[in-house]
Amino acid sequence: MHALSSLRWKIALTTTAVCCMVxxxxxxxxxxxxxxxxxxxxxxxxxxxxEHALSHYEYGTTHGDVNIVLDPPQLPRxxxxxxxxxxxxxxxxxxxxxxxxxxxxxxDKQALAVWIPFEGTRDRLRDIDTAILASAxxxxxxxxxxxxxxxxxxxxxxxxxxxxxxRISAGDLDARVAFPTRAxxxxxxxxxxxxxxxxxxxxxxxxxxxxxxxxxxxxxxFTADVAHELRTPLTGSLAAAALLPEGRPKEMINGRLxxxxxxxxxxxxxxxxxxxxxxxxxxxxxxxxxxxxxxxxAGPAVxxxxxxxxxxxxxxRRLDRILTNLLVNAHKHGRPPIEVxxxxxxxxxxxxxxxxxxxxxxxGPQRFRTGDxxxxxxxxxxxxxxxxxxxxxxxxLSFANAPDGGASTxxxxxxxxxxxxx
Numbered sequence: 235m236h237a238l239s240s241l242r243w244k245i246a247l248t249t250t251a252v253c254c255m256v257x258x259x260x261x262x263x264x265x266x267x268x269x270x271x272x273x274x275x276x277x278x279x280x281x282x283x284x285e286h287a288l289s290h291y292e293y294g295t296t297h298g299d300v301n302i303v304l305d306p307p308q309l310p311r312x313x314x315x316x317x318x319x320x321x322x323x324x325x326x327x328x329x330x331x332x333x334x335x336x337x338x339x340x341x342d343k344q345a346l347a348v349w350i351p352f353e354g355t356r357d358r359l360r361d362i363d364t365a366i367l368a369s370a371x372x373x374x375x376x377x378x379x380x381x382x383x384x385x386x387x388x389x390x391x392x393x394x395x396x397x398x399x400x401r402i403s404a405g406d407l408d409a410r411v412a413f414p415t416r417a418x419x420x421x422x423x424x425x426x427x428x429x430x431x432x433x434x435x436x437x438x439x440x441x442x443x444x445x446x447x448x449x450x451x452x453x454x455x456f457t458a459d460v461a462h463e464l465r466t467p468l469t470g471s472l473a474a475a476a477l478l479p480e481g482r483p484k485e486m487i488n489g490r491l492x493x494x495x496x497x498x499x500x501x502x503x504x505x506x507x508x509x510x511x512x513x514x515x516x517x518x519x520x521x522x523x524x525x526x527x528x529x530x531x532a533g534p535a536v537x538x539x540x541x542x543x544x545x546x547x548x549x550x551r552r553l554d555r556i557l558t559n560l561l562v563n564a565h566k567h568g569r570p571p572i573e574v575x576x577x578x579x580x581x582x583x584x585x586x587x588x589x590x591x592x593x594x595x596x597x598g599p600q601r602f603r604t605g606d607x608x609x610x611x612x613x614x615x616x617x618x619x620x621x622x623x624x625x626x627x628x629x630x631l632s633f634a635n636a637p638d639g640g641a642s643t644x645x646x647x648x649x650x651x652x653x654x655x656x
Contacts, residue, residue: 242382242389249381250374257370268362273326273335276355280324280337283348291341305344313338317345326352391432399439407447411436514549514626521546521647522576528557535570536561541577546647552623553647557583559616560643568641581645589635598633 287302310327322339333356334349401409413436478484522540529538560583564572568587575582599617624631630646
């Protein structure tokens with residue numbers, strides 16, 4: 235059913251149906267025209283024979299034509315009634331079980347009739363109908379194959395465009411459809427006067443992807459440049475603040491400068507992650523023990539439960555960064571108890587706060603987006619770094635809300651052998 239519902243099959247079936255209807259209409263028209271002509275010729279012969287018989291009957295002469303009879307019992311009832319009203323006519327009937335063309339006229343209150351064999355004419359009409367049907371079937375088959383070919387070509391191009399659109403939506407901004415343009419056709423000596431809507435859609439998608447890529451690249455460069463330019467003055471400001479006399483003003487200044495310094499470092503880390511230059515130093519790690527060490531300094535509000543341990547391939551430093559950010563996010567926006575569960579290669583971090591906003595679950599974390607302030611939960615740089623580091627480690631990351639309340643983040647780590655040379 236799914237295959238028959240695809241675009242190419244719909245186009246092919248529609249084309250075939252239209253062809254069949256056109257062929258049927260033309261077949262009926264040709265049949266009626268040819269049948270009328272052939273039957274008309276037979277009627278003409280029957281009329282001539284009837285006039286010949288009437289002339290003999292009027293003069294009382296005899297003739298030996300066995301096809302002329304007077305008031306025959308096999309004369310069709312409609313033709314007999316027509317003659318009874320004083321009219322002359324002809325119609326197809328039967329004589330001795332064989333099809334004939336009857337012609338009849340009134341003669342002394344009786345029906346003088348002649349008949350002409352019609353079996354050959356009927357066979358001829360049947361052969362013509364067979365030829366018309368065969369031609370219609372052949373034409374429908376050819377049109378169906380041509381429609382399927384053209385529909386398959388259109389469907390493949392649309393499928394390619396849709397696949398590229400999905401790759402772009404997944405983050406691959408280098409993906410392009412790259413169908414030949416009209417300028418390409420002219421350079422190759424091809425004439426392209428007709429409008430190609432599929433190519434127009436593909437070119438619009440390529441232009442949109444290129445524009446989006448340029449804007450995102452400019453945004454990344456701007457973020458990296460700002461963070462890099464802020465790093466040096468912030469370092470100097472922290473050093474200068476250390477020289478201030480002890481007291482509340484020094485604590486406030488140091489607190490604000492350290493927060494700004496952490497923000498700058500986070501922005502630089504995000505820029506490196508988005509640029510694709512980060513490489514993981516993979517090693518075989520006992521996941522349960524690594525999680526326990528990472529969570530050891532998170533405070534008493536965090537509990538670790540190892541249901542089943544597993545050996546995974548990961549970068550311990552990056553994994554610690556992911557878990558630390560998740561726990562900081564849970565402390566900041568959730569409520570205790572905070573639970574970390576290890577079950578095989580799967581790690582779940584869960585709190586009992588208001589949960590993640592719906593847009594985070596649907597779209598993933600985004601920079602400087604804090605969701606609904608009324609719910610008390612945000613997803614800014616911390617979760618963005620979590621998503622970036624998870625992508626580097628090829629960790630399947632998912633955000634959800636627990637049925638009984640609270641945010642739940644699941645990490646599924648890859649399991650396997652280290653590559654050669656690691």
